[in-house]
Amino acid sequence: MKDVYILAIESSCDETSMAIVKNGHEVVSMVVNTQMDTHANYGGVVPEIASRMHAENITMVLEETLKQAKMKVSDVDAIAVTYAPGLNGSLLVGIECAKVLSLVYNKPLIAVNHLAGHIYANHIDNEMNFPLLALVVSGGHTDLILMHKDYDFHVLGRTLDDAVGECYDKVARVLGLKYPGGPNVERLAKEGQPTYKLPTIMDDGSLNMSFSGLKSAVINLVHNETQRGNEINTSNLACSFENAALGELERKTDLALSKYQVQELIIAGGVSANKHLRSIMENLANKHQIKLSVPPFKYCTDNAAMIGSAAYPLFLQKKFATHDLNASSHLDLY
Ligand code: KG4
Ligand code: ZN
Numbered sequence: 288m289k290d291v292y293i294l295a296i297e298s299s300c301d302e303t304s305m306a307i308v309k310n311g312h313e314v315v316s317m318v319v320n321t322q323m324d325t326h327a328n329y330g331g332v333v334p335e336i337a338s339r340m341h342a343e344n345i346t347m348v349l350e351e352t353l354k355q356a357k358m359k360v361s362d363v364d365a366i367a368v369t370y371a372p373g374l375n376g377s378l379l380v381g382i383e384c385a386k387v388l389s390l391v392y393n394k395p396l397i398a399v400n401h402l403a404g405h406i407y408a409n410h411i412d413n414e415m416n417f418p419l420l421a422l423v424v425s426g427g428h429t430d431l432i433l434m435h436k437d438y439d440f441h442v443l444g445r446t447l448d449d450a451v452g453e454c455y456d457k458v459a460r461v462l463g464l465k466y467p468g469g470p471n472v473e474r475l476a477k478e479g480q481p482t483y484k485l486p487t488i489m490d491d492g493s494l495n496m497s498f499s500g501l502k503s504a505v506i507n508l509v510h511n512e513t514q515r516g517n518e519i520n521t522s523n524l525a526c527s528f529e530n531a532a533l534g535e536l537e538r539k540t541d542l543a544l545s546k547y548q549v550q551e552l553i554i555a556g557g558v559s560a561n562k563h564l565r566s567i568m569e570n571l572a573n574k575h576q577i578k579l580s581v582p583p584f585k586y587c588t589d590n591a592a593m594i595g596s597a598a599y600p601l602f603l604q605k606k607f608a609t610h611d612l613n614a615s616s617h618l619d620l621y
Contacts, residue, residue: 291602294352294363294388295595296345297362298381299373300426301332303344304591307363311599312410314592316355319585320344331456332445338376345384352591360392367397367405367598370608371615372427378614385609397598398608400517401589402428402620405555407588408582415579416550422540422568425556426452429536431494431543439599440620443543444494451532452558454498458528461509462521472560476529479522483508488535488548493514494543501531529551529563530580553580560587 290309297304306317324338326332353359368385370378389396406421420443421432428447449457452469459468466474485504488497505528512519544552552572558564565581573580588592601607 293365293595295368295591295598296366296379296381296385297369297433297589297591297594299369300590301326301337303341303348305348306591306595307356308592310597311596312412314411316352317345317592318348318351319590320348330460330466334374334376336588337374338380344501345380358505360388365395365397367399367594369401369594370398370612371400373401373613375382375566382612382614393605397601398612399597400620403597404593408555408586408593409553409580410596411586412594418549419551419553420543420549422554423556424451424452424558429496433547437565444539446496446498448497448499449500449502454502457502458505461506469558472525475522475525479526481527481530482523483527485527485531494539496535496539533564533567543573551578553582557588558585
């Protein structure tokens with residue numbers, strides 16, 4: 288079969304990214320332009336600023352992606368773009384760019400769900416072995432997904448309130464750490480001991496999870512101790528929080544692996560960059576004698592290579608989008 292090159296665009300949050308991906312798992316080129324430093328001044332992503340910066344940067348990102356690949360738009364077979372979920376204004380910049388390229392160069396348009404992208408980040412430089420269990424852990428999602436084949440997503444359990452990444456970000460803020468909180472909490476936690484007693488989460492025997500009680504417990508603890516004039520040992524608190532949060536992910540993933548026979552466990556989304564989580568999942572995979580697949584660090588957080596990878600099965604199935612494609616901020620994958 289002829290090689291398939293997909294030009295993929297990701298702009299759902301605060302990264303403007305494009306990539307050219309060959310046959311769904313070979314990254315020919317990738318550019319990620321992050322706005323992180325700008326949003327760090329506000330303690331989180333400001334949607335209006337994010338969409339303006341996407342609009343300012345997207346042409347430059349396209350030129351650089353093509354230059355790195357030594358290719359022209361006319362050389363690719365399809366244009367893929369993230370259409371949901373995400374910030375509406377940000378998504379629209381990527382979508383409009385994709386539509387223009389698709390129309391001008393007469394290439395099929397492929398609409399990709401951002402979460403499918405995170406899962407298919409595991410397909411880059413790698414094969415996915417079905418059936419598999421995917422733990423999707425990002426700023427907006429915490430889901431356990433069973434897949435028997437491509438694009439066959441069954442939700443076994445999910446957070447009933449906050450996503451684990453969001454919880455990391457809120458805890459970071461109350462500890463006085465900079466945005467994005469996850470990596471900074473991880474760094475601080477490594478220096479500490481789990482000395483603070485925090486509530487254990489959702490022990491109801493289901494595969495659902497909950498993180499808002501833990502988040503509130505950390506915030507309340509910091510406020511109460513500050514009011515009393517007591518000093519907080521921030522590295523010990525970060526460590527106690529991380530142990531509780533990752534402990535919840537460990538228990539529920541372990542339970543899912545006991546209930547469902549799979550060949551492989553994969554982790555996906557921004558929080559999968561966490562080294563402590565990776566080692567917990569490595570141990571679980573060993574315990575259940577299955578393979579663990581983890582995306583390389585650069586494909587854990589938002590990037591367009593994962594969108595190109597997730598677009599490939601849709602290309603093979605000729606599932607193309609029409610040019611009235613619109614953004615959707617809350618659309619569910621499953
Ligand atoms: O997947 P992602 O880049 O964006 C969304 O789709 O949400 O995930 C971002 C989330 C943020 O909440 C960030 O704090 C968290 O992933 N994150 C981490 C780490 N790196 C990123 N959380 C814990 N440890 C990390 N090393
Ligand atoms: Zn993401």
